[in-house]
Amino acid sequence: xxxxxxxxxxxxxxxxxxxxxxxxxxxxxxxxxxxxxxxxxxxxxxxxxxxxxxxxxxxxxxxxxxxxxxxxxxxxxxxxxxxxxxxxxxxxxxxxxxxxxxxxxxxxxxxxxxxxxxxxxxxxxxxxxxxxxxxxxxxxxxxxxxxxxxxxxxxxxxxxxxxxxxxxxxxxxxxxxxxxxxxxxxxxxxxxxxxxxxxxxxxxxxxxxxxxxxxxx
Amino acid sequence: xxxxxxxxxxxxxxxxxxxxxxxxxxxxxxxxxxxxxxxxxxxxxxxxxxxxxxxxxxxxxxxxxxxxxxxxxxxxxxxxxxxxxxxxxxxxxxxxxxxxxxxxxxxxxxxxxxxxxxxxxxxxxxxxxxxxxxxxxxxxxx
Numbered sequence: 001x002x003x004x005x006x007x008x009x010x011x012x013x014x015x016x017x018x019x020x021x022x023x024x025x026x027x028x029x030x031x032x033x034x035x036x037x038x039x040x041x042x043x044x045x046x047x048x049x050x051x052x053x054x055x056x057x058x059x060x061x062x063x064x065x066x067x068x069x070x071x072x073x074x075x076x077x078x079x080x081x082x083x084x085x086x087x088x089x090x091x092x093x094x095x096x097x098x099x100x101x102x103x104x105x106x107x108x109x110x111x112x113x114x115x116x117x118x119x120x121x122x123x124x125x126x127x128x129x130x131x132x133x134x135x136x137x138x139x140x141x142x143x144x145x146x147x148x149x150x151x152x153x154x155x156x157x158x159x160x161x162x163x164x165x166x167x168x169x170x171x172x173x174x175x176x177x178x179x180x181x182x183x184x185x186x187x188x189x190x191x192x193x194x195x196x197x198x199x200x201x202x203x204x205x206x207x208x209x210x211x212x213x214x215x216x217x
Numbered sequence: 218x219x220x221x222x223x224x225x226x227x228x229x230x231x232x233x234x235x236x237x238x239x240x241x242x243x244x245x246x247x248x249x250x251x252x253x254x255x256x257x258x259x260x261x262x263x264x265x266x267x268x269x270x271x272x273x274x275x276x277x278x279x280x281x282x283x284x285x286x287x288x289x290x291x292x293x294x295x296x297x298x299x300x301x302x303x304x305x306x307x308x309x310x311x312x313x314x315x316x317x318x319x320x321x322x323x324x325x326x327x328x329x330x331x332x333x334x335x336x337x338x339x340x341x342x343x344x345x346x347x348x349x350x351x352x353x354x355x356x357x358x359x
Contacts, residue, residue: 031291033287040279044275044283045272045275049272052273066279066282066283066286070287073287074290141270144270148267163267163268164267169229169232169234184226184229187228187232188225188229191228191231191264194263194267195260212258
């Protein structure tokens with residue numbers, strides 16, 4: 001059993017060593033700016049989106065993302081591919097976001113639904129929604145954002161990392177520094193909270209197609 | 218599988234994080250339990266709904282600005298390594314030597330005495346060569 005576990009660990013380490021970022025990071029460690037540009041180009045979009053959703057502040061999201069990349073640049077020499085590069089990157093981002101939120105002493109800035117403008121908060125476009133329901137869709141989109149922003153910090157990190165960045169529970173556990181079962185519990189509670197917050201919009205939710213068509217309910 | 222256990226594991230089911238065996242048991246339960254089946258569909262739809270919110274669009278100059286800032290850091294780090302760090306160490310040593318020679322000297326002796334090979338002479342009989350050597354090194358003899 002131990003041998004199997006160490007074999008799995010070895011295979012995982014090998015996979016991390018073979019990640020394209022591992023090779024690029026050795027170039028970054030030598031001060032290669034072209035390699036650094038590649039890293040930024042590969043990861044800036046999901047990172048900025050994550051930070052904006054997490055802090056609820058679009059304006060500072062790019063500043064924080066920039067700080068994350070510069071920390072990566074400075075720490076490139078000491079980088080060891082013990083985990084996936086993306087996991088390391090998002091760990092730095094999560095810590096910086098937490099610092100930012102605590103420094104501002106504010107839970108994420110939230111705009112009241114009635115103040116939202118369509119340009120700022122794009123409308124959800126789905127086949128399930130007819131074009132005539134544009135206003136309702138905008139309201140729904142804002143409601144989802146509000147529901148996410150109102151989640152407790154740890155639930156919000158976990159659900160965002162899972163939902164938008166497709167991290168596995170194990171990777172999330174490394175980023176937040178908790179056990180995998182705790183991550184599972186956080187995500188479960190986050191979805192329950194979202195369900196409660198979105199309760200007024202449930203009539204729209206049920207217009208969405210079934211996610212599990214093989215379940216006959 | 219009972220409903221309580223099933224509801225605890227529903228998110229993991231939606232995220233495809235269950236083991237093959239657990240997933241099989243879960244699907245079996247969901248086929249026969251309308252309440253859990255309904256809950257699974259709702260959580261699944263919430264996940265789908267969240268997915269409709271688009272990614273933020275970064276400003277066009279973001280990548281270039283970040284690379285430029287990294288270039289500044291690299292330049293500073295190069296000059297620091299070449300001149301600033303050695304200069305700081307030199308100035309620190311000169312200041313220590315000129316203004317606090319006693320402390321400087323005592324520090325040097327303490328670090329010498331802490332070497333293992335000196336401690337090896339600790340049991341030397343008084344008057345022997347090793348004892349004299351130790352006394353001279355530690356600054357005890359006048």
